Amino acid sequence: MAELVKKYDVHANQITDWKKQLLSGAPDVFGKGAQKAEASEETVEQLHAKIGRLTMENDFLERGLERIHGPRGKKW
Structure with missing residues (x-):
C-alpha cells in the first residue's frame, strides 16, 4: 500500500476505495x-x-x- 501511495501520489483511503469498487464490480464487468x-x-x-x-x-x-x-x- 505504501508503495502505491508513494508512486501515484494518492491517499491510502483512495486506493482502498478503488479496491472495494473493483472487487464489487468485477463480476459485472467480466x-x-x-x-x-x-x-x-x-x-x-x-x-x-x-x-x-x-x-x-x-x-x-x-x-x-x-x-x-x-x-x-x-x-x-
Missing part, C-alpha cells in the same frame, strides 16, 4: 454484466430500426394527406 451490455446494445439497435420504420410510415402518411387535403390539411 461476467454476466458484459453479456447484459451486449443484449442491451442489441435491443437499442432494434429500437432504432423500429423508430426509423415508424418515421418513414409517418412521413408517407403525411404526404398522402397533403395530396388529399392540400398542404394545410383538413381542419375538423
Whole structure:
C-alpha cells in the first residue's frame, strides 16, 4: 500500500476505495454484466430500426394527406 501511495501520489483511503469498487464490480464487468451490455446494445439497435420504420410510415402518411387535403390539411 505504501508503495502505491508513494508512486501515484494518492491517499491510502483512495486506493482502498478503488479496491472495494473493483472487487464489487468485477463480476459485472467480466461476467454476466458484459453479456447484459451486449443484449442491451442489441435491443437499442432494434429500437432504432423500429423508430426509423415508424418515421418513414409517418412521413408517407403525411404526404398522402397533403395530396388529399392540400398542404394545410383538413381542419375538423
